[in-house]
Structures are given as structure tokens and as C-alpha cells.
Amino acid sequence: MYKQILVAIDGSQSGRRALDEAVKIAKATGGRVQALYVVQHPARLVDVSSGFAEEQTRESPASDVATAALQEAKAVFAREGVTGSIRAAESSGEEIAAVIYRIAAEDDADLVVMGTRGLSGVKRLLLGSVAESFLRTADRPVMLVRSEEPNGA
Numbered sequence: 001m002y003k004q005i006l007v008a009i010d011g012s013q014s015g016r017r018a019l020d021e022a023v024k025i026a027k028a029t030g031g032r033v034q035a036l037y038v039v040q041h042p043a044r045l046v047d048v049s050s051g052f053a054e055e056q057t058r059e060s061p062a063s064d065v066a067t068a069a070l071q072e073a074k075a076v077f078a079r080e081g082v083t084g085s086i087r088a089a090e091s092s093g094e095e096i097a098a099v100i101y102r103i104a105a106e107d108d109a110d111l112v113v114m115g116t117r118g119l120s121g122v123k124r125l126l127l128g129s130v131a132e133s134f135l136r137t138a139d140r141p142v143m144l145v146r147s148e149e150p151n152g153a
Contacts, residue, residue, distance in 0.1 A: 001110070002029045004031060004109050004111075005034070005109065006036055006113070007112075008036050008037075008130075009036065014145065015069065015115050017145045018113045018114050019035060019072075025111065032082070032083040033083070033084040034084065034109075035069075037069050038090075038091055039089070039090050067088075073086050089103060096133075097134040100130075100134055113143045114131050114134065115144070115147055
């Protein structure tokens with residue numbers, strides 16, 4: 001069934017819930033999980049006339065959040081006895097959803113698991129903007145995980 005599961009994480013509660021669901025599915029199917037964090041760097045200041053380009057450092061708050069989220073995923077895999085790997089990818093001007101789509105295809109993921117709300121600026125009413133964008137183009141099964149428990153659960 002689901003042997004290769006890609007879970008998009010972003011350091012948010014929603015991303016953590018998506019990781020937990022991906023691990024549950026992997027345990028039930030004997031599959032493996034790859035936790036993916038897409039790092040989006042802020043735009044750089046470039047002055048074409050003078051050739052000045054603002055230096056972009058590798059160590060940034062986004063990199064720190066990515067490292068923490070990926071290390072947490074690695075710990076969850078070990079604690080739950082699930083085969084898993086972690087991966088960070090830079091968006092390099094690409095939309096985050098497009099990066100997730102590309103990596104899901106590269107890894108031949110049977111299922112993509114992601115949260116409906118993350119840490120991306122403006123939040124949509126029903127879905128996070130990344131989840132909504134990914135869902136519109138998905139060519140494989142997608143499991144969307146709510147950011148919080150439904151009332152009464």
C-alpha cells in the first residue's frame with residue numbers, strides 16, 4: 001500500500017501532527033517515511049548598477065527552525081521504530097508546494113502527508129496556502145492533517 005511516505009514539516013504544530021500521522025501509517029504498512037523541510041530564504045537586496053549584493057548567510061532563523069524540526073523527526077523515527085530519513089531542500093525562488101511536488105516525484109512517494117496550517121505568513125480560511133497549492137497540482141495521494149484536534153475528540 002503506502003511504502004514510501006513523504007511528510008512535509010515546517011516546525012509548526014500542524015507539521016508535527018502530520019509527522020505523527022505519517023509515522024502511524026508507516027507502522028501499519030511497514031513503509032518508510034521521509035521528513036522534508038523546505039527552507040525559504042528571504043529575498044536578497046541587489047543593486048544592479050553598483051554590483052552590490054547583500055550577503056546571505058547560511059545560518060539564519062529559517063535554518064535553525066529547519067534543523068530543530070528535522071532532528072525532532074529523526075528522534076520520532078527512532079522512538080517509534082520506523083524506518084525514516086530527513087531532508088532539507090532550499091526553495092531557491094520556487095514555491096514551497098512546487099519543491100514538495102518535485103521531491104515527491106523524485107522519491108516516487110506513494111503518499112504525501114502535510115498539515116493544513118503552518119508557519120507561512122498569511123493563513124487561508126480552510127487550508128494553509130502551501131497545502132492548498134500542493135493539493136491543486138498533486139498527482140499522487142495526499143493526506144491533509146488538521147492543525148488541531150476537532151472539538152470533542
